[in-house]
């Protein structure tokens with residue numbers, strides 16, 4: 001059986017699955033139930049001077065009958081007194097010494113305030129600190145959260161203040177609402193951070209009620225931009241995790257759109273050592289961690305990975321600049337007629353939305369007939385025209401009915417950057433041909 | 439004279455439960471989920487399979503986007519009886535039968551139910567979808583107010599024709615009002631659709647029989663073109679001794695009762711024997727069971743394999759606990775004191791295939807046996823009622839009474855067009871609608887409209 005335990009910046013976690021700072025980690029009672037369910041750690045709901053929340057706080061996007069594809073909130077940090085949170089942290093740690101309790105903190109940007117907060121939290125027994133430099137709404141208007149995390153100099157400075165006082169590892173949580181997240185990660189590293197976690201939520205408005213013109217989520221007819229998260233943000237999160245992994249040496253806790261073990265595995269393959277989950281728990285409860293553990297173990301066993309380190313970061317070197325992609329690699333679409341159901345979606349997609357390389361009917365069909373005796377019209381790929389964009393395979397509703405097959409060009413691998421370099425070295429050189437270039 | 443033994447009356451709730459919609463309306467959430475399943479095929483097979491060629495993917499996509507009114511418009515433009523069709527079409531052999539989901543190994547999209555969902559919305563909210571066209575000064579008469587005529591009338595009214603529908607019956611709608619199983623649709627549902635047609639300025643004159651109350655000469659004087667949509671008439675007789683006894687009913691006579699009378703006013707035998715195995719026979723036996731009959735037989739001369747009813751109709755009767763007597767031929771209705779007591783029957787064996795390829799039943803002598811019944815229903819096909827057309831020069835009738843048509847539903851007399859059951863010999867509502875609309879285009883072209891090209 002695969003060993004799921006990890007060492008994250010010196011912290012030992014029974015598995016890589018942590019609750020992200022948010023409503024599921026709001027109280028000691030919840031965190032203890034989460035640990036019972038199997039979560040390895042919990043990042044406490046951000047602690048600071050208690051705030052007042054609005055009612056009506058969340059919005060969601062449903063897609064094709066699937067609920068909560070995307071989720072957003074305009075909640076602030078914990079609305080509970082600091083003492084209550086700290087007391088419960090002590091209690092949880094006493095009862096669950098092997099699980100990790102990480103305190104998420106946010107205080108006003110004053111050196112003494114941070115020192116004071118760090119001391120109190122560590123005295124309560126937390127295993128590590130996560131600095132919330134990411135909250136995009138509300139708190140940032142008060143000069144905290146993303147207001148810090150969007151400026152590399154502030155990030156570095158406040159991280160270094162915390163490090164002056166901290167005895168436990170310091171994790172800096174990053175906001176995606178910046179133009180270059182890797183720069184902010186580097187600033188945190190420079191400030192002494194032991195790790196980074198990302199992503200916090202993305203600035204968003206969930207929609208507009210078209211009768212009242214109130215944006216969502218509606219607070220007395222108005223709304224404010226909130227933080228977007230849930231399944232819809234995973235691709236964004238993966239990209240940002242990968243760019244940070246390429247930039248810094250400190251460990252990463254991956255967050256964003258994780259609902260299943262394979263989402264977690266992808267974050268790990270792109271460099272994360274642990275992962276954090278919020279929306280999926282808000283949707284389905286703590287119990288989802290059971291399959292996360294089970295599924296990840298299965299996957300690792302199937303691939304012969306004995307520990308998380310065996311595959312962590314394996315995909316990072318494969319994330320390259322566009323200029324380093326091989327222009328001589330060629331694939332084209334192939335339709336497997338026996339699987340075709342005759343929906344013609346590939347045809348209309350390619351005809352109207354891509355490169356006009358599919359003809360709608362084949363003379364032969366595939367021999368299938370429906371109850372009305374009508375045959376199934378199987379489209380045909382015009383192979384000479386196909387640019388290999390994947391669109392038809394992506395829209396085809398039948399698994400494996402359209403696959404992309406590699407066509408050997410017989411040409412050596414060559415990227416745009418290779419070409420540019422060749423040209424720079426020898427401006428008069430004849431460039432080798434590339435497939436599809438006329 | 440009463441039936442020998444009638445089934446005990448049920449409670450009002452029980453009747454309602456027994457005749458509740460077999461395909462209840464979808465909730466908003468169900469419709470959203472089902473609409474989302476639709477792949478939005480291009481050049482979709484469901485649309486091709488529908489006799490009225492409703493643009494199915496488009497109307498389903500509109501349900502998905504929440505544009506129900508637009509969805510209903512797409513449906514009703516192609517088929518003014520889109521609501522009924524959603525309820526009563528044998529979708530399994532039409533649109534849903536062609537759904538690509540079958541090839542995918544999944545359940546077909548519930549097209550009929552989605553169709554009803556969209557149209558329900560505009561009917562419930564009484565939203566007016568269509569308006570009569572600017573009057574073109576021409577007049578069209580429709581004989582019969584069934585689906586074929588309603589479709590023809592609605593279409594030409596939109597183009598500005600003044601239309602009058604004549605029907606000999608009390609209520610409009612034809613078999614859509616009087617014939618279709620109550621658990622699929624009720625008379626008021628059909629009448630709601632008749633209202634849609636009336637809103638287009640179409641005049642409907644009930645209790646007016648053409649050929650009796652109004653002569654063809656008069657009709658021809660007043661109207662520029664005539665559409666014949668008279669459907670089929672009463673059920674064929676059994677032509678066996680006792681056929682006319684009290685307690686022997688025609689299928690239509692029996693079914694019509696279930697459509698226009700409150701269920702608790704209906705008398706049904708405790709034991710019912712229905713002769714025939716088509717879709718109408720299924721409607722008879724299921725209605726009899728649902729009205730409380732204890733024992734219901736379906737008697738058929740051939741075997742299960744030759745049964746003409748659709749498979750899912752047959753399944754319905756099986757679920758209702760009907761007893762099937764295959765290869766059984768009634769030879770005499772038995773009675774005591776003038777009331778039916780049962781049927782004397784012979785077993786049959788199947789002989790050589792007939793012209794249509796069905797093996798014909800041959801009674802086996804000496805196999806007489808009795809099926810006890812308090813009520814016998816004949817469901818052996820309906821007689822056309824087209825004899826009254828004989829005086830019209832040029833109109834040809836086939837041996838079975840159906841009206842012969844040429845291109846664009848035009849009969850041998852160019853002023854007369856025909857469609858629906860009286861032409862096709864008895865198909866479905868949707869076919870009648872398609873033929874009514876085709877006739878509308880036909881007469882429009884014949885009257886020289888510029889719309890008609892090709």
Ligand SMILES: Cc1cc2nc3c(=O)[nH]c(=O)nc-3n(C[C@H](O)[C@H](O)[C@H](O)COP(=O)(O)OP(=O)(O)OC[C@H]3O[C@@H](n4cnc5c(N)ncnc54)[C@H](O)[C@@H]3O)c2cc1C
Nearest residue numbers: 582584585586605606612613648668669858859866867870
């Ligand atoms: C028991 C039964 C169940 C059925 N179930 C279904 C089903 O589930 N789904 C489905 O799609 N189809 C079903 N059908 C078939 C469907 O009802 C018919 O195909 C459809 O109604 C035919 O329409 P039509 O307009 O041609 O004729 P009809 O609906 O028969 O209408 C003809 C009208 O013409 C009138 N008429 C006749 N002669 C004259 C005259 N001389 N003057 C004035 N008026 C006249 C009649 O009164 C009648 O109203 C069923 C039929 C039956 C009998």
Ligand SMILES: Cc1cc2nc3c(=O)[nH]c(=O)nc-3n(C[C@H](O)[C@H](O)[C@H](O)COP(=O)(O)O)c2cc1C
Nearest residue numbers: 232349350352353354355387388389390391392394
């Ligand atoms: C295949 C593809 C190519 C695109 N190319 C361009 C482009 O050349 N120029 C541009 O301004 N945006 C381009 N976009 C971005 C789109 O214009 C649009 O901003 C983006 O996809 C978000 O809109 P959507 O959610 O409707 O797709 C492209 C998008 C796609 C999917």
Ligand code: SF4
Nearest residue numbers: 488523527532533550
């Ligand atoms: S009219 Fe009938 S066959 Fe046509 S799409 Fe609607 S339900 Fe299907």
